[in-house]
Amino acid sequence: MTPPTRTCIACGAKREKRELAHLLRNQRGIVIDMQEETQSRGAYLCKNGEQIDENYYQIAKQKGAFQKAFRAEKISLQKLQAASSAGGDPHGSR
Numbered sequence: 001m002t003p004p005t006r007t008c009i010a011c012g013a014k015r016e017k018r019e020l021a022h023l024l025r026n027q028r029g030i031v032i033d034m035q036e037e038t039q040s041r042g043a044y045l046c047k048n049g050e051q052i053d054e055n056y057y058q059i060a061k062q063k064g065a066f067q068k069a070f071r072a073e074k075i076s077l078q079k080l081q082a083a084s085s086a087g088g089d090p091h092g093s094r
C-alpha cells in the first residue's frame with residue numbers, strides 16, 4: 001500500500017505526511033502541528049529536521065500560499081516556530 005501523500009504549499013512536491021511540517025490554525029494562531037494531534041485541514045510545508053525550512057517558507061510566502069490556506073496575510077516564521085505545538089504552554093505565559 002502506498003502511504004497517503006500531501007502536497008507542499010511551497011514547491012508543490014508530494015510527500016508522505018510525516019515528511020512535511022503540518023501547519024494549522026488553533027486558538028493561538030497558526031502553529032506547526034508537531035504531534036499530529038489534530039485532523040484539521042491546514043497546510044503542509046517541506047521541513048528541515050523538526051522545523052520548517054526557511055527557504056520553503058519564503059517561497060510559500062511569495063506565492064501567497066499562506067494567505068490561500070489560512071486567509072492570513074502575515075505569518076512570521078519566527079512566530080510560527082515559536083508557536084510550535086510540541087510541548088508548548090497553552091496559556092502562552094512565556
Ligand SMILES: [Zn+2]
Nearest residue numbers: 008010011046
Ligand atoms: Zn516543498
